[in-house]
Amino acid sequence: MSAPLLHTVVQIADDHLISGHRLSEWCGHAPMLEEDLSMPNMALDLIGQARTLYSYAARLENKGRTEDDFAYLRTDREYQNCLLVERPNTDFAHTMLRQLYFATYMKFFWESMHESSDETLSALSHKAIKEISYHVRHCGEWVVRLGDGTTESAEKMSDAVQALHPYTEELFEVDESRQHGIDKGIFPDHANLKTQWQNTIDAIFVQAKLTLPEIGFAQTGGRKGLHTEDFGMLLAQLQYLPRAYPGASW
Amino acid sequence: MSNEQNMPLWEVFIRPRTGLHHKHVGSLHAADSTMAMHAARDVYTRREEGDSIWVVASSHIHASDPKRSGENFDPASDKVYRHPSFYDIPDEVGHM
Numbered sequence: 001m002s003a004p005l006l007h008t009v010v011q012i013a014d015d016h017l018i019s020g021h022r023l024s025e026w027c028g029h030a031p032m033l034e035e036d037l038s039m040p041n042m043a044l045d046l047i048g049q050a051r052t053l054y055s056y057a058a059r060l061e062n063k064g065r066t067e068d069d070f071a072y073l074r075t076d077r078e079y080q081n082c083l084l085v086e087r088p089n090t091d092f093a094h095t096m097l098r099q100l101y102f103a104t105y106m107k108f109f110w111e112s113m114h115e116s117s118d119e120t121l122s123a124l125s126h127k128a129i130k131e132i133s134y135h136v137r138h139c140g141e142w143v144v145r146l147g148d149g150t151t152e153s154a155e156k157m158s159d160a161v162q163a164l165h166p167y168t169e170e171l172f173e174v175d176e177s178r179q180h181g182i183d184k185g186i187f188p189d190h191a192n193l194k195t196q197w198q199n200t201i202d203a204i205f206v207q208a209k210l211t212l213p214e215i216g217f218a219q220t221g222g223r224k225g226l227h228t229e230d231f232g233m234l235l236a237q238l239q240y241l242p243r244a245y246p247g248a249s250w
Numbered sequence: 251m252s253n254e255q256n257m258p259l260w261e262v263f264i265r266p267r268t269g270l271h272h273k274h275v276g277s278l279h280a281a282d283s284t285m286a287m288h289a290a291r292d293v294y295t296r297r298e299e300g301d302s303i304w305v306v307a308s309s310h311i312h313a314s315d316p317k318r319s320g321e322n323f324d325p326a327s328d329k330v331y332r333h334p335s336f337y338d339i340p341d342e343v344g345h346m
Binding site for chain 2: 032033034035037038041134137138141142145
Protein backbone atom coordinates (compact mmCIF):
# COMPACT_ATOMS: atom_id res chain seq x y z
CA MET A 1 0.00 0.00 0.00
CA SER A 2 1.15 3.51 -0.74
CA ALA A 3 0.06 5.94 1.99
CA PRO A 4 0.69 9.13 0.00
CA LEU A 5 -1.23 7.78 -3.01
CA LEU A 6 -4.17 6.73 -0.80
CA HIS A 7 -4.21 10.20 0.74
CA THR A 8 -4.46 11.97 -2.62
CA VAL A 9 -6.96 9.51 -4.11
CA VAL A 10 -9.28 10.14 -1.14
CA GLN A 11 -8.95 13.91 -1.67
CA ILE A 12 -9.95 13.59 -5.31
CA ALA A 13 -12.78 11.19 -4.45
CA ASP A 14 -14.07 13.64 -1.82
CA ASP A 15 -14.02 16.48 -4.36
CA HIS A 16 -16.25 14.41 -6.62
CA LEU A 17 -18.66 13.14 -3.98
CA ILE A 18 -19.24 16.57 -2.45
CA SER A 19 -19.47 18.31 -5.82
CA GLY A 20 -21.97 15.69 -7.00
CA HIS A 21 -23.96 15.99 -3.79
CA ARG A 22 -24.25 19.77 -4.12
CA LEU A 23 -25.51 19.42 -7.70
CA SER A 24 -27.98 16.74 -6.65
CA GLU A 25 -29.56 19.23 -4.23
CA TRP A 26 -31.03 20.97 -7.29
CA CYS A 27 -33.01 17.89 -8.24
CA GLY A 28 -36.66 18.95 -8.29
CA HIS A 29 -35.74 22.60 -7.64
CA ALA A 30 -34.07 23.75 -10.86
CA PRO A 31 -35.31 26.90 -12.58
CA MET A 32 -36.52 24.86 -15.57
CA LEU A 33 -37.14 21.22 -16.42
CA GLU A 34 -34.18 21.12 -18.83
CA GLU A 35 -31.74 22.05 -16.05
CA ASP A 36 -33.54 19.81 -13.60
CA LEU A 37 -32.30 16.93 -15.72
CA SER A 38 -28.97 18.44 -16.62
CA MET A 39 -27.71 19.05 -13.07
CA PRO A 40 -28.55 15.60 -11.70
CA ASN A 41 -26.99 14.15 -14.90
CA MET A 42 -23.76 15.91 -14.01
CA ALA A 43 -24.16 14.91 -10.36
CA LEU A 44 -24.39 11.26 -11.40
CA ASP A 45 -21.23 11.59 -13.53
CA LEU A 46 -19.35 12.96 -10.52
CA ILE A 47 -20.73 10.44 -8.03
CA GLY A 48 -19.87 7.63 -10.46
CA GLN A 49 -16.30 8.87 -10.61
CA ALA A 50 -16.26 9.17 -6.81
CA ARG A 51 -17.34 5.53 -6.54
CA THR A 52 -14.46 4.34 -8.71
CA LEU A 53 -12.02 6.46 -6.70
CA TYR A 54 -13.33 5.29 -3.30
CA SER A 55 -13.20 1.66 -4.41
CA TYR A 56 -9.61 2.21 -5.46
CA ALA A 57 -8.88 3.89 -2.11
CA ALA A 58 -10.39 0.90 -0.31
CA ARG A 59 -8.15 -1.41 -2.33
CA LEU A 60 -5.06 0.67 -1.63
CA GLU A 61 -5.84 0.79 2.09
CA ASN A 62 -6.64 -2.91 2.24
CA LYS A 63 -8.27 -2.82 5.67
CA GLY A 64 -11.66 -4.16 4.67
CA ARG A 65 -13.36 -0.77 4.26
CA THR A 66 -15.72 -0.35 1.28
CA GLU A 67 -16.51 2.61 -0.96
CA ASP A 68 -19.57 3.28 1.21
CA ASP A 69 -17.49 3.40 4.39
CA PHE A 70 -15.41 6.12 2.78
CA ALA A 71 -18.36 8.01 1.35
CA TYR A 72 -20.77 7.87 4.28
CA LEU A 73 -19.13 6.86 7.51
CA ARG A 74 -16.33 9.32 8.14
CA THR A 75 -16.41 12.43 10.34
CA ASP A 76 -16.20 15.94 8.89
CA ARG A 77 -12.47 16.34 9.62
CA GLU A 78 -11.75 13.17 7.67
CA TYR A 79 -13.16 14.58 4.42
CA GLN A 80 -10.46 16.33 2.43
CA ASN A 81 -12.33 17.91 -0.47
CA CYS A 82 -11.35 21.42 -1.46
CA LEU A 83 -13.61 24.11 -0.02
CA LEU A 84 -14.83 25.23 -3.46
CA VAL A 85 -16.97 22.15 -4.04
CA GLU A 86 -18.78 22.39 -0.69
CA ARG A 87 -19.84 26.03 -1.19
CA PRO A 88 -23.64 26.24 -1.10
CA ASN A 89 -25.64 26.41 -4.32
CA THR A 90 -26.94 29.91 -3.37
CA ASP A 91 -28.44 30.53 -6.82
CA PHE A 92 -28.11 29.17 -10.34
CA ALA A 93 -25.28 31.60 -11.18
CA HIS A 94 -23.22 30.50 -8.16
CA THR A 95 -23.82 26.87 -9.02
CA MET A 96 -22.82 27.17 -12.67
CA LEU A 97 -19.66 29.11 -11.81
CA ARG A 98 -18.63 26.71 -9.04
CA GLN A 99 -19.06 23.76 -11.38
CA LEU A 100 -17.20 25.56 -14.17
CA TYR A 101 -14.24 26.25 -11.88
CA PHE A 102 -14.10 22.66 -10.67
CA ALA A 103 -14.84 20.98 -14.00
CA THR A 104 -12.19 23.02 -15.83
CA TYR A 105 -9.62 21.94 -13.25
CA MET A 106 -10.68 18.30 -13.52
CA LYS A 107 -10.73 18.40 -17.31
CA PHE A 108 -7.05 19.29 -17.51
CA PHE A 109 -6.31 16.96 -14.61
CA TRP A 110 -7.87 13.94 -16.31
CA GLU A 111 -6.35 14.91 -19.65
CA SER A 112 -2.85 14.65 -18.20
CA MET A 113 -3.81 11.51 -16.28
CA HIS A 114 -3.98 9.62 -19.61
CA GLU A 115 -0.18 9.47 -19.25
CA SER A 116 -0.21 8.59 -15.55
CA SER A 117 2.02 5.79 -14.31
CA ASP A 118 -0.94 4.55 -12.24
CA GLU A 119 -3.00 2.17 -14.38
CA THR A 120 -6.29 2.44 -12.44
CA LEU A 121 -6.30 6.22 -12.52
CA SER A 122 -5.21 6.33 -16.13
CA ALA A 123 -8.08 3.99 -17.08
CA LEU A 124 -10.59 6.12 -15.17
CA SER A 125 -9.28 9.26 -16.87
CA HIS A 126 -10.50 8.04 -20.28
CA LYS A 127 -14.10 7.70 -19.05
CA ALA A 128 -14.03 10.80 -16.87
CA ILE A 129 -12.65 13.14 -19.54
CA LYS A 130 -15.73 12.67 -21.74
CA GLU A 131 -18.07 13.43 -18.86
CA ILE A 132 -16.19 16.39 -17.48
CA SER A 133 -15.62 18.01 -20.89
CA TYR A 134 -19.38 18.31 -21.22
CA HIS A 135 -19.61 19.89 -17.75
CA VAL A 136 -17.10 22.56 -18.80
CA ARG A 137 -19.02 23.22 -22.00
CA HIS A 138 -22.45 23.35 -20.37
CA CYS A 139 -21.51 25.43 -17.32
CA GLY A 140 -19.27 27.65 -19.47
CA GLU A 141 -22.13 28.44 -21.87
CA TRP A 142 -24.36 29.36 -18.92
CA VAL A 143 -21.70 31.60 -17.39
CA VAL A 144 -21.41 33.42 -20.73
CA ARG A 145 -25.18 33.79 -21.09
CA LEU A 146 -25.75 34.97 -17.54
CA GLY A 147 -22.69 37.24 -17.47
CA ASP A 148 -23.59 38.81 -20.80
CA GLY A 149 -27.35 38.57 -20.26
CA THR A 150 -29.77 40.90 -18.49
CA THR A 151 -28.76 43.46 -15.85
CA GLU A 152 -30.03 41.10 -13.16
CA SER A 153 -28.25 38.00 -14.47
CA ALA A 154 -24.99 39.94 -14.91
CA GLU A 155 -25.22 41.15 -11.33
CA LYS A 156 -25.82 37.66 -10.00
CA MET A 157 -22.94 36.27 -12.05
CA SER A 158 -20.59 38.96 -10.85
CA ASP A 159 -21.65 38.33 -7.20
CA ALA A 160 -20.86 34.65 -7.75
CA VAL A 161 -17.38 35.52 -9.05
CA GLN A 162 -16.70 37.69 -5.99
CA ALA A 163 -17.90 34.96 -3.66
CA LEU A 164 -16.24 31.93 -5.26
CA HIS A 165 -13.00 33.11 -6.83
CA PRO A 166 -11.06 33.14 -3.52
CA TYR A 167 -11.69 29.39 -3.29
CA THR A 168 -9.99 28.54 -6.58
CA GLU A 169 -6.38 28.73 -5.32
CA GLU A 170 -6.87 25.60 -3.25
CA LEU A 171 -7.42 23.52 -6.40
CA PHE A 172 -3.73 23.91 -7.19
CA GLU A 173 -2.38 23.32 -3.69
CA VAL A 174 0.25 20.61 -3.53
CA ASP A 175 0.78 18.90 -0.19
CA GLU A 176 3.47 16.37 0.62
CA SER A 177 1.46 13.37 -0.61
CA ARG A 178 0.52 15.00 -3.88
CA GLN A 179 4.12 16.09 -4.46
CA HIS A 180 5.16 12.49 -3.89
CA GLY A 181 2.68 11.42 -6.58
CA ILE A 182 3.84 14.13 -8.96
CA ASP A 183 7.46 13.03 -8.52
CA LYS A 184 6.49 9.44 -9.32
CA GLY A 185 4.66 10.47 -12.50
CA ILE A 186 1.24 9.55 -11.10
CA PHE A 187 -0.18 13.08 -10.94
CA PRO A 188 0.41 16.02 -13.27
CA ASP A 189 2.41 19.13 -12.56
CA HIS A 190 -0.02 21.55 -10.88
CA ALA A 191 1.67 24.76 -12.05
CA ASN A 192 0.95 23.67 -15.59
CA LEU A 193 -2.65 22.76 -14.67
CA LYS A 194 -3.09 26.23 -13.23
CA THR A 195 -1.94 27.91 -16.46
CA GLN A 196 -4.35 25.79 -18.53
CA TRP A 197 -7.17 26.45 -16.09
CA GLN A 198 -6.50 30.19 -16.04
CA ASN A 199 -6.43 30.43 -19.85
CA THR A 200 -9.79 28.69 -20.15
CA ILE A 201 -11.45 30.79 -17.43
CA ASP A 202 -9.98 33.99 -18.92
CA ALA A 203 -11.41 33.18 -22.35
CA ILE A 204 -14.86 32.43 -20.91
CA PHE A 205 -14.79 35.60 -18.78
CA VAL A 206 -14.04 37.75 -21.84
CA GLN A 207 -17.12 36.34 -23.57
CA ALA A 208 -19.17 36.67 -20.39
CA LYS A 209 -18.00 40.28 -19.87
CA LEU A 210 -16.85 39.36 -16.37
CA THR A 211 -13.72 40.66 -14.67
CA LEU A 212 -11.42 38.63 -12.47
CA PRO A 213 -11.48 40.00 -8.94
CA GLU A 214 -8.41 40.81 -6.86
CA ILE A 215 -8.06 38.02 -4.34
CA GLY A 216 -7.04 39.38 -0.93
CA PHE A 217 -6.20 35.96 0.43
CA ALA A 218 -6.99 32.48 -0.76
CA GLN A 219 -9.57 30.44 1.19
CA THR A 220 -8.06 27.04 1.90
CA GLY A 221 -8.23 24.32 4.51
CA GLY A 222 -10.44 21.61 3.05
CA ARG A 223 -7.47 19.47 2.05
CA LYS A 224 -6.52 19.34 5.75
CA GLY A 225 -10.07 18.56 6.84
CA LEU A 226 -10.89 22.11 7.93
CA HIS A 227 -14.25 22.90 6.37
CA THR A 228 -16.68 25.79 6.15
CA GLU A 229 -19.76 25.98 8.37
CA ASP A 230 -22.08 24.82 5.57
CA PHE A 231 -20.26 21.50 5.37
CA GLY A 232 -21.89 20.17 8.56
CA MET A 233 -25.38 20.52 7.08
CA LEU A 234 -24.25 18.89 3.86
CA LEU A 235 -22.82 15.89 5.72
CA ALA A 236 -25.94 15.60 7.89
CA GLN A 237 -28.05 15.15 4.78
CA LEU A 238 -25.50 12.97 2.97
CA GLN A 239 -24.99 10.62 5.90
CA TYR A 240 -28.48 10.52 7.39
CA LEU A 241 -29.71 7.39 5.69
CA PRO A 242 -26.68 5.09 6.11
CA ARG A 243 -26.32 6.23 9.73
CA ALA A 244 -30.01 5.85 10.62
CA TYR A 245 -30.35 2.54 8.76
CA PRO A 246 -26.93 0.87 8.75
CA GLY A 247 -26.52 -1.53 5.85
CA ALA A 248 -29.76 -0.41 4.18
CA SER A 249 -30.13 -1.64 0.63
CA TRP A 250 -32.88 -1.54 -2.00
CA MET B 251 -37.57 31.99 -16.78
CA SER B 252 -38.98 29.98 -19.64
CA ASN B 253 -41.03 32.76 -21.18
CA GLU B 254 -41.40 32.68 -24.96
CA GLN B 255 -39.21 35.72 -25.59
CA ASN B 256 -36.08 34.66 -23.65
CA MET B 257 -36.61 30.92 -23.83
CA PRO B 258 -38.38 30.02 -27.07
CA LEU B 259 -39.53 26.51 -27.90
CA TRP B 260 -37.37 24.05 -29.89
CA GLU B 261 -38.32 20.76 -31.52
CA VAL B 262 -35.91 17.87 -31.00
CA PHE B 263 -35.10 15.12 -33.51
CA ILE B 264 -32.98 12.11 -32.57
CA ARG B 265 -31.37 9.54 -34.83
CA PRO B 266 -31.25 6.20 -33.02
CA ARG B 267 -28.20 5.05 -35.00
CA THR B 268 -26.32 5.64 -38.23
CA GLY B 269 -28.38 4.79 -41.30
CA LEU B 270 -31.75 5.53 -39.71
CA HIS B 271 -33.77 8.75 -39.92
CA HIS B 272 -33.91 11.50 -37.33
CA LYS B 273 -37.28 11.19 -35.58
CA HIS B 274 -39.19 13.84 -33.69
CA VAL B 275 -39.03 13.02 -29.97
CA GLY B 276 -40.38 16.13 -28.26
CA SER B 277 -39.68 19.75 -27.51
CA LEU B 278 -37.93 21.92 -24.93
CA HIS B 279 -37.22 25.53 -23.99
CA ALA B 280 -33.78 27.09 -24.51
CA ALA B 281 -32.23 30.51 -25.05
CA ASP B 282 -30.56 29.63 -28.37
CA SER B 283 -29.53 26.71 -30.56
CA THR B 284 -26.39 25.88 -28.52
CA MET B 285 -28.33 25.64 -25.28
CA ALA B 286 -31.14 23.79 -27.04
CA MET B 287 -28.57 21.22 -28.18
CA HIS B 288 -27.30 20.80 -24.60
CA ALA B 289 -30.84 20.45 -23.24
CA ALA B 290 -31.73 17.94 -25.95
CA ARG B 291 -28.67 15.88 -25.06
CA ASP B 292 -29.58 15.99 -21.35
CA VAL B 293 -33.32 15.42 -21.71
CA TYR B 294 -33.56 12.99 -24.63
CA THR B 295 -30.34 10.96 -24.87
CA ARG B 296 -29.69 9.96 -21.24
CA ARG B 297 -30.62 6.35 -21.97
CA GLU B 298 -28.58 5.94 -25.14
CA GLU B 299 -31.53 6.85 -27.36
CA GLY B 300 -29.37 8.10 -30.18
CA ASP B 301 -26.11 9.15 -31.79
CA SER B 302 -27.19 12.37 -33.50
CA ILE B 303 -29.41 15.31 -32.53
CA TRP B 304 -31.17 17.98 -34.57
CA VAL B 305 -32.87 20.93 -32.94
CA VAL B 306 -35.16 23.27 -34.86
CA ALA B 307 -36.81 26.43 -33.57
CA SER B 308 -40.50 25.56 -33.35
CA SER B 309 -41.32 28.90 -34.97
CA HIS B 310 -39.58 27.63 -38.13
CA ILE B 311 -41.97 24.74 -38.48
CA HIS B 312 -45.01 25.32 -40.69
CA ALA B 313 -47.79 22.90 -39.92
CA SER B 314 -50.79 21.87 -42.00
CA ASP B 315 -54.11 23.34 -40.90
CA PRO B 316 -56.25 20.73 -39.11
CA LYS B 317 -59.33 22.49 -40.54
CA ARG B 318 -58.11 21.59 -44.00
CA SER B 319 -57.59 17.92 -43.20
CA GLY B 320 -60.54 17.07 -45.44
CA GLU B 321 -59.22 18.67 -48.60
CA ASN B 322 -55.61 17.76 -47.80
CA PHE B 323 -55.93 14.09 -47.02
CA ASP B 324 -59.32 12.61 -47.80
CA PRO B 325 -58.89 12.60 -51.63
CA ALA B 326 -56.13 9.97 -51.21
CA SER B 327 -58.40 7.50 -49.48
CA ASP B 328 -59.98 5.95 -52.60
CA LYS B 329 -56.82 5.79 -54.77
CA VAL B 330 -55.76 2.28 -53.85
CA TYR B 331 -53.96 1.96 -57.21
CA ARG B 332 -51.27 4.25 -55.85
CA HIS B 333 -50.06 1.42 -53.64
CA PRO B 334 -47.73 -0.86 -55.60
CA SER B 335 -49.72 -3.92 -54.64
CA PHE B 336 -51.10 -5.00 -58.04
CA TYR B 337 -47.99 -6.68 -59.38
CA ASP B 338 -47.34 -10.39 -59.49
CA ILE B 339 -43.90 -10.95 -58.05
CA PRO B 340 -42.12 -13.94 -59.60
CA ASP B 341 -41.24 -16.62 -57.02
CA GLU B 342 -37.51 -16.32 -57.84
CA VAL B 343 -37.48 -12.79 -56.41
CA GLY B 344 -38.32 -14.08 -52.97
CA HIS B 345 -39.18 -11.74 -50.16
CA MET B 346 -39.35 -8.04 -51.03
